[in-house]
Every structure is written in C-alpha cells, then in structure tokens.
Amino acid sequence: MGIEITINGEKKVWDTKPSETLLDALRNHGYKSVKRGCDEGHCGACTVLVDGKAIKSCVMLAGQAHKRNIVTIEGIGTIDEPHPLQKAFVHTGGVQCGYCVPGMILSAKALLDENPVPTEEEIKTALDGNLCRCTGYVKQVEAVGLASKMMRGEN
Ligand code: FES
Ligand code: FES
Known part of the structure; x- marks a missing residue:
C-alpha cells in the first residue's frame, strides 16, 4: 500500500506492507538515527x-503515518547548526554512547515546543519513556533545562 508522508519537511510516497512498523519503514528508507531497542x-x-507529539515508532504502523508530519533528529539540527537541545546535551555530558539520544532529544523537543519553561518534574515526566543505560539521567534532565534557557536567549 502506498502512503504519503512528510519527513523533516520533505514529502515522500512510500510503498509499505500492512504489517510494517513506522520504525521499519523509516530505517528501510535510510533514517538510521531512529534506533531499534526493545521493539x-x-x-x-x-x-x-x-504531528509534534513524541511517538514510539516501533508500535505505530507505517500506514498510520499516512498524511502525517514526521520529524527525526536529522530534521532539527545539523553538525554546523545544532539545535539548542543538541548543544545542551553535549555541554552537560548528556551524551555518552549516544544510542538513546535521538529519541531523548525528540521527547524533549515535544515538551519544549508545548511548554517552553518546564519544571524539573515536567522534564523528568517528558523523558520518562526514554531509557538510558549510560548517563544516570541527571545530565540529560539538566540539558533540557539548559536548552530551555538557551531557547529563551538566557544562556
Ligand atoms: S524500540 Fe521502540 S520503544 Fe524500544
Ligand atoms: S547515552 Fe548511552 S544509552 Fe543513553
């Protein structure tokens, strides 16, 4: 079945199988930043x-993404012009092996887009569904707070 999908601002038409997950479709089309962990x-x-909400793509069918707007980490910053969240994660040491980081940053972006000045508790709640085996989370929570300040021109 064919789906029309917008990824990082680019319109695509993809052939998908009814059982294909969005995670598989994205990775099969080269979006390797979208990591597979538990599936x-x-x-x-x-x-x-x-459509601006943080979604686990392993539990969404590609067909459900028809006519939806998808953003992966490639869509929010580049090496030359990183997003404030990317800068803040590096600055605080919230990136170690990096495996969790694309998903973690996208969850944080969904939070900051909706709530630009979150409390620490709100940051923890937003990152609750993103597991990290390396950092102990403290630096990542700190990074989201720092990014919030940077985005408001405070830092
Ligand atoms: S791979 Fe999707 S939540 Fe773990
Ligand atoms: S930085 Fe390694 S899993 Fe999070």
Whole structure:
C-alpha cells in the first residue's frame, strides 16, 4: 500500500506492507538515527515526532503515518547548526554512547515546543519513556533545562 508522508519537511510516497512498523519503514528508507531497542514500546530509542507529539515508532504502523508530519533528529539540527537541545546535551555530558539520544532529544523537543519553561518534574515526566543505560539521567534532565534557557536567549 502506498502512503504519503512528510519527513523533516520533505514529502515522500512510500510503498509499505500492512504489517510494517513506522520504525521499519523509516530505517528501510535510510533514517538510521531512529534506533531499534526493545521493539515493544518500552525503551524510547525509536521515538520520532508525529504531528509534534513524541511517538514510539516501533508500535505505530507505517500506514498510520499516512498524511502525517514526521520529524527525526536529522530534521532539527545539523553538525554546523545544532539545535539548542543538541548543544545542551553535549555541554552537560548528556551524551555518552549516544544510542538513546535521538529519541531523548525528540521527547524533549515535544515538551519544549508545548511548554517552553518546564519544571524539573515536567522534564523528568517528558523523558520518562526514554531509557538510558549510560548517563544516570541527571545530565540529560539538566540539558533540557539548559536548552530551555538557551531557547529563551538566557544562556
Ligand atoms: S524500540 Fe521502540 S520503544 Fe524500544
Ligand atoms: S547515552 Fe548511552 S544509552 Fe543513553
């Protein structure tokens, strides 16, 4: 079945199987930043933005993405012009092996787009579905707070 999908601002038409997940479709089309962890909706490594909401792409069918707007980490910053969240994660040491980071940053972006001045508790709640085996989370929570300040021109 064919789906029309917008990814990082580019319109695409993809052929998908009815059982294909959005995670598989994205990775099969080269969006390798979208990571596979548990494949069961628990770890958050596969998180992408779907119409601005953080969604675990391993538990969404590609067909459900028809006519939706998808953002992966490639869509929010570049090496030359990183997004404030990307700068803040590096600055605080919130990136170690990096496997969780695309999903973690996209969950944080969904939060900051809706709530530009979150409390620490709100940041923790937003990152709750993203597991990290390396950092202990403190630096990542700190990074989201720092990015919030940077986006308001405070830092
Ligand atoms: S791979 Fe999707 S939540 Fe773990
Ligand atoms: S930085 Fe390694 S899993 Fe999070």
